[in-house]
Amino acid sequence: MxxxxxxxxxxxxxxxxxxxxxxxxxxxxxxxxxxxxxxxxxxxxxxxxxxxxxxxxxxxxxxxxxxxxxxxxxxxxxxxxxxxxxxxxxxxxxxxxxxxxxxxxxxxxxxxxxxxxxxxxxGNRDLRRIYMPDDYRSHPLRKDFYLADDASRSPAAGVRNMERVGTPADATAATVLRKSPGV
Amino acid sequence: MTQQMRPSLDDPRVAIPADSTWYEPAPSPQTERQAEFLTLREGEMFVNMGPQHPSTHGVLRVIIKVNGEKVVDLDPVLGYLHRGVEKLCENADYHQAICYTDPLEYVSSLFCEAAPVAAFEKLMDVDVPRRAQYIRVLTMELNRIASHTLFQGWMALDLGGITPILWAFIERDEIVDMLAALTGQKLLYNYYRIGGVNGDLNHEFMSRLGTWMSRAAAQIDSNLALINENEIFVRRTRGLGVLDAKTALKMGVTGPNLRASGVPFDLRRDRPYLVYPELEFDVPTRDEGDSLARYLVRMDEIKQSIRIIDQVLHEMPDGPVMAKLPRLLRPRPGRAFGAVEGPRGVYGTYAISDGTDQPFRMRIHDPSFVHLQLVGPLTKGNLIADTMAVMASLDPVMGGVDK
CATH class of the missing domain: 3.30.460.80 (NADH:ubiquinone oxidoreductase Nqo5 subunit)
Known part of the structure; x- marks a missing residue:
């Protein structure tokens, strides 16, 4: 380099x-x-x-x-x-x-x-959804998108999404699970 | 209790013509480009190809706008294999994330592992032992040969030749069995670890590799003779789907597809990783940029890979295959991009750490995704059957495209 x-x-x-x-x-x-x-x-x-x-x-x-x-x-x-x-x-x-x-x-x-x-x-001429269906409404990689089944979360992490009862997978909630890394 | 009669399909009242009976690509265009695509001029019609079509190498749907037998425009529809790997990786720890990346590209999964491992090792400042680096190079080159031989068979199959794929599978199965003896898995190896590899080379792998190496070059040459001199194959692919170097760079093309357009860009040489700087190999290029050139570049790469394996086997040192690392990895906050040169192009992983044991963001870049964009521009004006020939020569694998 x-x-x-x-x-x-x-x-x-x-x-x-x-x-x-x-x-x-x-x-x-x-x-x-x-x-x-x-x-x-x-x-x-x-x-x-x-x-x-x-x-x-x-x-x-x-x-x-x-x-x-x-x-x-x-x-x-x-x-x-x-x-x-x-x-x-x-x-x-x-x-x-x-x-x-x-x-x-x-x-x-x-x-x-x-x-x-x-x-x-x-300016992008073809800006539409590419992976998710056309009628899908939320954006999955946003930090306020919870996984419905979060069993994959490791025990060392602070928040267990599994315990957040009643939060639908495609809800755009105001809270953010993880703080910004600041990098 | 009265049992309800199941309606007969012959009953005219059952066959109600509904809107869903008719194929309409999209009732309301969402973008400028889609509106242009959906506008039919005199003599044009839509043909739907896929999602399950043998030449799409996975599950891909392509809507083709044709005028007679000529392709006017086409629109690939992706997402049939979308598994949300990036999101899964963000919710798994660093070790778990590696096994999620394996099934991305099931033809060359070692490269899909190598990219995140490279990114994580940069995040954690891990030094990989030299023996592990050699083992990685060895296994990756074997995987590259397996992928390219399969490509050879596929390409011929998409053009209507059945025989080559049977021959290609002989070589590929031998490599797959060899790697299975080493890693314990036939296709999704999960062999690389942060800081090394899962296990040292074993006797079965080495003896199989030795037997294979003694006849590999001759065997692959005879496979090539099956196709390279076939007049139908050559005349169908020469001059088809020509991609010039300037367009290729603008479109973000990498790997053999870029080298077939005359740009000698190869990460193994231009941005060296592992022990590649110490190995001797050529970067084969072609100037034509057509489907035949893309095919021939890959065939030349097989020979270079055999050359690399030969050197690796002679120079591999003894020593440990894993660095000493704690079980729970918590890298300092930071960003890293790990990239390797795969059989299809640059496999990259961009990882952001926030100091916990899970990646904060893990972006997976797959070359097939970028290359699939080219199918439209390259097939305009050709016959429908040539769409498959162009697509086969670009060698996309839908598992990687759809993530």
């Missing part, structure tokens, strides 16, 4: 970074705000010294306090991998610009994030 990448990213994005660039093992990580998402992705893709042209993965994350969209990019120039965390999506109505203008292959991954978290990707 290139240690100079951290300095380059710091220099290119400066104020936009919400936290210093983190590097661990072979991954680098930057964290940006929602309003800068599209510009940052475009710069990462087009900047002659960066050239992050491959979208390896796109996924949503529900931290219990906010929604995040996480991009994993690979540089065709240096081979480095970068994780871009777009944080600050409103949990009650998460919206973000689609990345399909640059990577058409993101379409299904965005559909999956919409299906699982309810994140609306503005």
């Amino acid at each position: 290139d240690r100079r990448l951290a300095a380059l990213l710091q220099e290119t994005f400066g104020e936009r970074l919400l936290a210093p660039v983190r590097q661990r093992y072979d991954e680098s990580e930057i964290r940006i705000a929602l309003k800068d998402a599209t510009d940052t992705l475009r710069t990462l893709h087009d900047h002659p010294a960066l050239r992050f042209e491959m979208l390896i993965d796109l996924c949503g994350v529900d931290t219990g306090e906010e929604m995040q969209v996480v991009y994993h990019l690979s540089s065709s120039k240096s081979g480095d991998w970068l994780r871009v965390i777009v944080s600050g999506l409103d949990r009650s109505a998460p919206r973000i610009a689609s990345a399909t203008f640059m990577w058409p292959g993101a379409e299904w991954m965005e559909r999956e994030a919409y299906d699982m978290f309810g994140i609306i990707f503005e």
